[in-house]
Amino acid sequence: YPDAGLVTITITNKDDPSEAGTISQILFLPASFAVSAPSTQTVAKPFGFSVTALNAKGEVTPNYTSQVSLRPLAVNPASIALGVLAPSQISGAEFQNGTASPQVTWNLYGTIKIQAQDSKDSTKQGLSPEITFLPKSLSVKVEPPGGRDFFYIGEPISLLVQALDELGAPIPNYPGTIELSAGSGLTLPGEYTYTGQDAGEHKFLASALQAGEYLVLASAKDGSLKAESPPIVVKNA
Numbered sequence: 194y195p196d197a198g199l200v201t202i203t204i205t206n207k208d209d210p211s212e213a214g215t216i217s218q219i220l221f222l223p224a225s226f227a228v229s230a231p232s233t234q235t236v237a238k239p240f241g242f243s244v245t246a247l248n249a250k251g252e253v254t255p256n257y258t259s260q261v262s263l264r265p266l267a268v269n270p271a272s273i274a275l276g277v278l279a280p281s282q283i284s285g286a287e288f289q290n291g292t293a294s295p296q297v298t299w300n301l302y303g304t305i306k307i308q309a310q311d312s313k314d315s316t317k318q319g320l321s322p323e324i325t326f327l328p329k330s331l332s333v334k335v336e337p338p339g340g341r342d343f344f345y346i347g348e349p350i351s352l353l354v355q356a357l358d359e360l361g362a363p364i365p366n367y368p369g370t371i372e373l374s375a376g377s378g379l380t381l382p383g384e385y386t387y388t389g390q391d392a393g394e395h396k397f398l399a400s401a402l403q404a405g406e407y408l409v410l411a412s413a414k415d416g417s418l419k420a421e422s423p424p425i426v427v428k429n430a
Contacts (some may be wrong), residue, residue, distance in 0.1 A: 228309050
């Protein structure tokens with residue numbers, strides 16, 4: 194049988210139609226799923242991908258309308274314990290002519306594959322190609338102490354640098370290396386590689402050797418992201 198669904202088979206004697214028997218409903222499931230998705234996405238940004246139910250010959254089963262579970266599989270990094278793929282299921286109503294095209298989000302940095310499984314038989318499954326998720330932006334925040342809007346010469350200047358997702362939240366597993374740069378007169382720390390303990394944000398300390406107004410540029414070492422601080426005003430004590 195080439196399609197998916199519930200089927201009843203009736204067997205009738207060719208010479209005597211009164212002699213007949215019926216096999217109760219038989220459930221036909223797809224042999225596999227074809228899963229496709231764009232290769233690069235932004236963390237926490239909804240994106241569309243498609244799941245198509247196929248029979249044993251690789252043909253579409255247009256009447257498939259069962260629920261499908263979605264599961265992320267780690268590629269890099271190896272641990273995705275904090276990962277949330279939402280939604281984690283496709284309802285049967287979303288399938289039209291054997292294909293569903295849901296919108297989903299993923300909350301971590303890195304590369305995964307998405308596995309689609311039939312809810313009645315998990316051996317009926319399919320796997321997407323690799324999908325890489327990147328930050329949307331960097332952010333540099335400066336907070337002068339004591340409610341002031343300036344710093345004094347030599348006073349520690351706190352710079353909070355965050356790797357942000359589509360919703361403006363720090364990405365909990367961001368592993369990038371950040372470099373800070375500014376004009377002369379401002380002493381900055383060296384480059385820094387984020388760890389899991391940073392949870393997407395790290396505080397750097399700088400100090401000014403002379404009064405003036407400074408801007409700090411934070412950039413990912415691979416050149417993918419850049420962000421500039423608000424003006425940093427430094428005065429004589």
